[in-house]
Amino acid sequence: MAELQYGNSGQPIFIEDRALAHLKIVIATKLRRQESFTLSWNHPDEGLGSKSTIWIHPSIPLRFSFDEPEPPPLNARWIEELMKDAGSTGGICLIDEVPEVAEPKR
Template sequence: MGSLLYDGEDRPIHIDDRALAHLKVVIATKLRRQESFTLSWKHSDSEPGGRSTIWLHPSIPLRFVFDEEEPPELNMQWVEDLMHSANSTGGIMLVDEVLDV
């Protein structure tokens, strides 16, 4: 389970390493372009119900921490799906990976 450390917060946002690796590509691309946007996710079963949203801006400190030493192979369709949501008015909604069967 990876973590997203946002704006010096003491409490990390826990996100599966694989999902975090895909989010990192999309977030880094948007921030490199000096674009601001939101990131939303549903709370895990271990947290109180609901969802959260944060505002991401190039000037806000952000750190990605992975438990796995090696990065996973990326599913480019998932990256594209996340990028498409990042470019929408609602911002990135962390959705599950869809695998071709």
């Protein structure tokens, strides 16, 4: 399980390594552009409807920590969906992986 350390709270946000690898791409892209947005995720172990949201801003310290030393292969379609969410008024809601569309055989 990977960790997202945000701000000075000392309270890590636990996210699956593969999901955080994809989020990292989106977050880094948005912050490089000096764009702020929200990031929301569910807490399935804490009961129905339990959710958290944070405001991601370039001035707030951020650290990604992964269990796996090598990054996983990236799913471009999932990154596209997360980027689209990041640009919306609702911000990113961490979703399950979006399957990549297989290229049609010729």
